[in-house]
Amino acid sequence: MNIQASATPATHTLGELAKFIGAELKGDATCVIESLATLAAAESGQLSFLANKSYRKYLKECRASALILHPDMAAEFSGNALLVDNPYLAYAKLSALFDQSPKSAAGIHPSATVAEDAIVHADASVGPQVVIESGARVEAGAVIGAGSFIGAGSIIGERTVLKSNVSIYHGCFVGSDCLFHSQAVIGSDGFGFAPNTENDDFTWTKIHQLGGVVIGDRVELGACTAIDRGALDDTVLADGVIIDNQVQIAHNVRIGENTAIASSCAIAGSTTIGSGCTFSGMVGVVGHLTITDNVHVTAMTLVTKSIDKPGSYSAGTPVEETAKWRKNAVRFGQLNALVNRVRSLEKHSTDSSKK
Amino acid sequence: MNIQASATPATHTLGELAKFIGAELKGDATCVIESLATLAAAESGQLSFLANKSYRKYLKECRASALILHPDMAAEFSGNALLVDNPYLAYAKLSALFDQSPKSAAGIHPSATVAEDAIVHADASVGPQVVIESGARVEAGAVIGAGSFIGAGSIIGERTVLKSNVSIYHGCFVGSDCLFHSQAVIGSDGFGFAPNTENDDFTWTKIHQLGGVVIGDRVELGACTAIDRGALDDTVLADGVIIDNQVQIAHNVRIGENTAIASSCAIAGSTTIGSGCTFSGMVGVVGHLTITDNVHVTAMTLVTKSIDKPGSYSAGTPVEETAKWRKNAVRFGQLNALVNRVRSLEKHSTDSSKK
C-alpha cells in the first residue's frame, strides 16, 4: 500500500529520462513512465534498474516498462532500456524527478512565531508553529518544517530543508542545500563538566558550552540525530557529510567532506574524522582521536585509537547460538591464562626436543 | 513520591476485579482496591501480585489488601487473593483499569493547524499546536498529542494515540489502537545515497525515498524511535509489533507480527524479521538479511547473517574488571596466531607419539 499525497503523479517519457541521465536509449522513446519500482515489484508504467548482477535472474520475468541497465546487460532484457555505465547512480538521479513529496509554499505561516529582528527571505517557507528567535536568518528557498525551532542568531542557508520538530539552538550556522530530518537537534550543550571536590563531597561543575556548530553545504542529518555545540571552538561538519538517524556527534568533533555515518553511531568529543570515511551502524569513536581520510568502520565497532591508515576496521565477536556462544565467551575471560598454558606447553615441547 | 494528575482515583472491589480477569476469589469480595503496587511497597487498599516465585519470601510480610496468585501459592498468603494461572498476565490486564493518565477530549484544539482538506473524525482529539497537512485523515477515537505533526495524506487509524511532539511524515499509514510515544518519527528518509565519482571528486547523490511506511494495528513505538520510509516499496510493521525507545528501523525493513524490539536497537535497510521475535536492548541487525520467526537475540549482539532457525542468539564478551579484561582483549588480537601455535604443538605431539 503506497499512499500518495499528490493526486497527479509526474510522468516522463523514456526519451526525456534518457536525456536527463545521459543514457543510451534502447526501445521506445515515447513510452511513458509514471514511477520507479524495484525489479520484483515493477509493473507496466514503471521504470526499474539492475545495479547488482545477483538480481539478473529477475530480468526475464520483469514487467517494468523499462529498465536502467549497464550496456553489458542490454541483451538480457527484451524490453525498453536506458543504458548507462552506473545504473545505481542513474536511478539515484532519476529518483529526484519522481519525488512526489509535498512542496511547501513560500511565506511565513500565521501560526509561526518569528522575532521582529529575524530575517526570513521572501522565498523561504516557514511552517506552522515554527519559532524563530531574535537575529536568526533564513535564506532564500529554505523550508522550516512545522514545529521547528531556530535559536537566536542562527543562520539557515539557501534551500536548506528542516522537517518537522527540528531544534536548532542559538549561534549555529547551517549551509545551503542541507536536509535535516525530524527531531534532529543542532547546538545542544556538549557533555562537559569538571569534577569538583572542593566542599569535600563530589559534584560536577558545568562547563558552559560557548562554541557553536558550523555545518557546510549539502549535509543530511537523520531523525533524532544530535550535534552538540563546541565547548570553546565550534563543532564542524564539512560539505557533503551525510548522517543517518539516532547519531550523536559530541562537542568539538570535526567531520571531513562526504563522510557517511550510519544510524546509531556516537562520536565522542574533540575527535577529528577525515573525508570520505564510512561508518556502519552503531559504531562508537572515543574522544580526542584523529581518524584519517577513507577509513571504513564496520558495524558495532568501538574505535579506541587514532587511525592514520585508510582501510577497513572492525571489532567484536560473531553471532552464534547462545548456548554455543556462552561456552566461548567464558573462555574469553580465560584467554590470557590460555596463552600462558600454551607457552608452557611450547617450552616443555622444546625441552623435550632437546633431550 | 507519586504525583497523580487526577484527584479521584478509580476504585474497584475485589469482586469486580475477580470478574474482570476471570479469577477465583479467595476472601472478601467487597474489599475496595484503590491502586496496584509491588509486593514490597503495597499497603492497605492496594492490590499486588506474585509472578516470580523468587519473590515468595515477601508474601509473609506483605501488607497489600489482596494479591494475585497462582493457585499453588494460595496457601502461602493469609489475606485476600485472586487466583489465576497467570498472575503476571492478570496484573497486566488490571493495570488498564487503574490507569489514571489524563484522557483527551474529542475535538480540535483552537491552536492546532489543520489543513482544510484534512479529515478529522468528530470523535478524534487533536491537541494544542498540532499540525495536520493536506489530505491527512485522523480516524475515530484517535488522539494526536500536543505539538505533533501529521504530513500530507497520512492516515491515523481508530483509537491510535500519538503523544506529544510526534512527527509523522507524508504518505504514511498507521493502523488502529497504536500508541506512539513522544518524539517518535515515522516516515523520515531512508539513508540511501549513490556514490558519485563522475566529476573526479567523490560525492554522494541522494536517492529520494519514494516509498512510505505501513504500520499495522496495536503497534507501540517508544520515545525517540524512528521508522524510515521505504526507498521504493514501503517499510512495514505488522500488527502487534512493540518497539521500545531510541530504536532505528531503516528503509524497507519488514517486521512480523508481535515481534518485540527493546531500546536502542538498530535494524538496517531491507532486512526482514519474522513474527514472535524478541530483540533485547542495543541489538544491531545488518541490512538485507532474513530473520525467521521466533528468533531471540540477547543484548548488544550484532546479527551479521540471516537466521533460518528459531532460537536464541548472542555475541560479545563478558564484562570484567578493566585490568583483567585488557589482558584478555589483547589476546583476542593474537587468537589466530594462538591457534596456529596449538596446531604446531599438536603436530609435534603426534610426531613424538609416532616415534
Added chain:
Amino acid sequence: MNIQASATPATHTLGELAKFIGAELKGDATCVIESLATLAAAESGQLSFLANKSYRKYLKECRASALILHPDMAAEFSGNALLVDNPYLAYAKLSALFDQSPKSAAGIHPSATVAEDAIVHADASVGPQVVIESGARVEAGAVIGAGSFIGAGSIIGERTVLKSNVSIYHGCFVGSDCLFHSQAVIGSDGFGFAPNTENDDFTWTKIHQLGGVVIGDRVELGACTAIDRGALDDTVLADGVIIDNQVQIAHNVRIGENTAIASSCAIAGSTTIGSGCTFSGMVGVVGHLTITDNVHVTAMTLVTKSIDKPGSYSAGTPVEETAKWRKNAVRFGQLNALVNRVRSLEKHSTDSSKK
C-alpha cells in the same frame, strides 16, 4: 566561525576574574578579558587555561592575554596568569561568566497554551508554542523552551530550564536547577508487556505504566534522551545526575547522586545504579541489576551482572584492520574447542613426562 547571538559580549578584568575563582593574580589586574579560548586558538583579549600538562608545549607561543595555571606552571608563561590548584575547575566556573546564550524573559508567550488550572510562577518564562496541561506547576525562574510540553500535574522546579521541544508527560516531578536539552522525553511508558497465549495465538498485553518519574536537583539531560515512567513505583534520578544525549533510562531505574552517563547508553528496567558512577558512551546495563557506588564502565560494555565492588569494568574486543580481525573473530567461535585441544596436549605432555 563563531556566531554570537548577542552583540555586546560581557567583559571582565583579570582582577574581577581572580576574585571570582579565588585565584592568585600574576600580572595586570586591569587587563580586560572578552572571552575564553583554547590554548591553541587564543588571541589577545582572551583567557585560556592549561589543565593537562601534555599541552604545556603550547605555552611559549600562546597569544592569550592571560592563562589559568597551576602555580607549578607559573614560571613557564611570561604573560598574565590566574594561579589556582585546579585550573580545569576554575575554567568551568568562569565559563558561566562568559556564557552569552540568550536569556528568556519572564512571562508566558501569547502563543503558548496553558491550562487554566496550571500554575506558572510570575518569574518563570514560558516560550512560544509551549503546552502546559491541567494542574501542572512551573516554579520561579524556570524556563520552558519553545514547543515544549508539560503534562497534567507535572512539576518543574525553580530555575530549571527546558530547551525547545522537550516532552514531559503527566505526573512527573522535576527538581530545581535542572537543564534538559531539546527533544528529551520524561515519563514515556516503560516497555512492559505480558506474553498472552490465551487465545492460542501469541500476543502482548500491555502493562499500563502507573508510576511516575522523580528527578532531583541539578540534573542535566542531553538531547533526545528518554526517561521512562515507572510501572508501579517511580523511576528516580537523584540530585546531580548528569546524562548525555541519546540515552535510554528504562522504567523503575534508580540512579544515585552525581552519577554521569555519557551518550547513547541504555539502562534496562529496574536496575539500580549507585552514586558517583561514570558510564562511557554506548554502555548497556541489563535489567534488575544493582551497581554499587563509584563504578566506572568503559565504552560499549554490556553489564550483565550486578557489581558490588567499586572500580573500572570493561568488555569487548580491540579494533583491528578488518582482514586481521576476521581471522581472530572466527577463532572466537572455536575458543571452547581450542581450550579442549590445549587440555588434551597438557594431558599428553604430563603423560609423556611420567614415562
